Amino acid sequence: MTSAVSFQKVSRHFGSVRAVDAVDLDIAPGEFFAMLGPSGSGKTTCLRLIAGFEQPTSGSISIFGERAEGVPPYRRNVNTVFQDYALFPHLNVLDNVAYGLMVKGVGKAGRHKAAEEALSLVRLPGYGTRRPGQLSGGQRQRVALARALVNQPKVLLLDEPLGALDLKLRENMQEELKSLQKALGITFVFVTHDQGEALSMADRVAVFNDGRIMQIGTPEDIYQRPRTRFVADFVGSSNVLPPDFVQRYSGQHRWGSLRPESIRVSRAAGGEGVAARLVSTNYLGATTRLALDADGLKLHAVVPAGTALPAEGEAVVLTFNREHLHLMDEPA
Amino acid sequence: MSVDITMPRATAPAILPGSGGMRGALSDLFWRRPQLLLLLMLLPPVLWLGIVYIGSLFALLAQSFFSIDEFSGLINHQFTLKTYGDLLQAANLDIILRTVTMAALVTLASVVVAFPIAYYAARYARGRWKALFYLGVMLPLWSSYLVKIYAWKLILAKEGILTWLFAKLHLLWLLDAWLALPVVGGNSLSVSFTGTFIVFVYVWLPFMILPVQAALERVPGNLVEASSDLGASPGQTFRNVLFPLALPGIVAGSIFTFSLTLGDYIIPQIIGTSRLFIGQAVYSQQGTAGNIPLAAAFTVVPIVIMGFYLWGAKRMGAFDAL
Numbered sequence: 001m002t003s004a005v006s007f008q009k010v011s012r013h014f015g016s017v018r019a020v021d022a023v024d025l026d027i028a029p030g031e032f033f034a035m036l037g038p039s040g041s042g043k044t045t046c047l048r049l050i051a052g053f054e055q056p057t058s059g060s061i062s063i064f065g066e067r068a069e070g071v072p073p074y075r076r077n078v079n080t081v082f083q084d085y086a087l088f089p090h091l092n093v094l095d096n097v098a099y100g101l102m103v104k105g106v107g108k109a110g111r112h113k114a115a116e117e118a119l120s121l122v123r124l125p126g127y128g129t130r131r132p133g134q135l136s137g138g139q140r141q142r143v144a145l146a147r148a149l150v151n152q153p154k155v156l157l158l159d160e161p162l163g164a165l166d167l168k169l170r171e172n173m174q175e176e177l178k179s180l181q182k183a184l185g186i187t188f189v190f191v192t193h194d195q196g197e198a199l200s201m202a203d204r205v206a207v208f209n210d211g212r213i214m215q216i217g218t219p220e221d222i223y224q225r226p227r228t229r230f231v232a233d234f235v236g237s238s239n240v241l242p243p244d245f246v247q248r249y250s251g252q253h254r255w256g257s258l259r260p261e262s263i264r265v266s267r268a269a270g271g272e273g274v275a276a277r278l279v280s281t282n283y284l285g286a287t288t289r290l291a292l293d294a295d296g297l298k299l300h301a302v303v304p305a306g307t308a309l310p311a312e313g314e315a316v317v318l319t320f321n322r323e324h325l326h327l328m329d330e331p332a
Numbered sequence: 333m334s335v336d337i338t339m340p341r342a343t344a345p346a347i348l349p350g351s352g353g354m355r356g357a358l359s360d361l362f363w364r365r366p367q368l369l370l371l372l373m374l375l376p377p378v379l380w381l382g383i384v385y386i387g388s389l390f391a392l393l394a395q396s397f398f399s400i401d402e403f404s405g406l407i408n409h410q411f412t413l414k415t416y417g418d419l420l421q422a423a424n425l426d427i428i429l430r431t432v433t434m435a436a437l438v439t440l441a442s443v444v445v446a447f448p449i450a451y452y453a454a455r456y457a458r459g460r461w462k463a464l465f466y467l468g469v470m471l472p473l474w475s476s477y478l479v480k481i482y483a484w485k486l487i488l489a490k491e492g493i494l495t496w497l498f499a500k501l502h503l504l505w506l507l508d509a510w511l512a513l514p515v516v517g518g519n520s521l522s523v524s525f526t527g528t529f530i531v532f533v534y535v536w537l538p539f540m541i542l543p544v545q546a547a548l549e550r551v552p553g554n555l556v557e558a559s560s561d562l563g564a565s566p567g568q569t570f571r572n573v574l575f576p577l578a579l580p581g582i583v584a585g586s587i588f589t590f591s592l593t594l595g596d597y598i599i600p601q602i603i604g605t606s607r608l609f610i611g612q613a614v615y616s617q618q619g620t621a622g623n624i625p626l627a628a629a630f631t632v633v634p635i636v637i638m639g640f641y642l643w644g645a646k647r648m649g650a651f652d653a654l
Contacts (some may be wrong), residue, residue, distance in 0.1 A: 012626035051557075051561055052560075052561075053557055053560075053561075063395075072560070073557070073561050074560045074561075074562075074563050074564055074565055075558040078561075079561055079562065080557075080558070080561045082554050082557075082558060084552075086552065086554040086555055086557070088555060088558070088573060089577070090576045090577055099559070099564075099572070100562035100563050101561050102572075103559075103562065103563050103564040103565075103568045103572065104563055146560070148562075151562065183442075216420065230402065
């Protein structure tokens, strides 16, 4: 089966900066694909390469089997939901949504009807006569989504679309986007720096750093079995354990990772386990995050709220299930 | 005196005493009543503009409702619309029509020439190039208007550089053919309406470039990308996104180019034919002819035209985005 989007050794350099460096990527049709990474990691440049706003310095990009290098954005059946929505301020909501159809020459009645349907799809029926400036952030986000979807793109690109929304709205939109994608069956490529967002929404996640893909996999893969220290640290801030430490518990001299929720913390009573000191506690609502110091090694543990905790500064013993200790590929 | 910011100033009071004296009292007063300061700052310019400038303008306009006694040459201070009737004489109508047509053409040409320059400056010029752009646009404004016009007279003259250039390019026949045309032609460019037009466009161009550039600067780059993303070709993006969003700037610029052309009396005097423009008509009527009422009536014409122009621009929604 042809990939929806395929990158072969794609690089994009800006002067001496390698924004994207020899990236290989295959996104399946109908997939919800997330590109996750810190700012400046190249994920947005990858998105812009798919949209056609950037051209690769080298390598080849194909969209549904067709070569895309040198093809301008307006000839790609790919639409983008921009980070700050990029709604046209001089057009009302209906004409914003109908814009793509208008430039394709669809008549006024036809395009307004389609735009009205797209607005219902994002649950904004009847908002057509308003100006973008009169809408809230969440509503603008939906208009931007409707404006892209009305063109029935082969691939929908979303550039941190939820970044400007407050927490509650963001959670609602995450669910809506996910169900919308399921219902429409369009390939979604979603760029985010929020690992929670990527894990909860995507079928597969690519973790970017320094213009390269560190790991591609299902959210579970990425979360449970990070391959490198960077992925372990960036995706859900796992504890990264040095080879010497790992050797004591697994017998192998390799970097390891241990999820904060896999660590049990008990008062020091000379029991089995890693001797440590509780540095600080950080109350997060449902859980409490503990900062620990095990003989110079900084660790984090997450325990359910309401757990009886030792005082800050007290000596504690850490225990964990051996099988939760994950060995990483990265060479020691 | 060195201050150790890490030391809490235990002895400092929570509320500092006033600095005392006139200045301290004034500062406190203005802080409590900011409107008072505003009033003090605005009063002198408002008085100057409101009474001295607008007042004398109205004094002039009031003259247009008087008439001149054709035999004695004395002004008859009786309210009448006779002077406005005189405006409708064929010769005077000609002057008005000629000036309005010139102003419209100059404005149109300014838009066409200014847009690419403004677009480049707003979209692509950065750092040093941007400074160079501003310098290039503003520099002509800092030099004398008359010097620029006489420089153009030399450029456009029969022995001037333009004729020489056309000759070198073996295109003299084209220049001669153009000069042979009625209305726009003449003995040389410097004594033709074409010359007047060229100099008008040159002199007013900065007034068009700057507002258009400011308007384009406010158009976020991602709107252009969004338009392209939605399938619009560069031409469609220009028509549907860039042009409408730049329109307030174009209208602002056209108010300058249009009104300045309507009122100018020096450029057509130095470069052009002997046929008059409104500004020249005002100049000669109030000077040599001594017909102040007719000069005043001529002055009203650009004001009324600009009034309609602004009203039309507002109706077109040109100010919505301001």
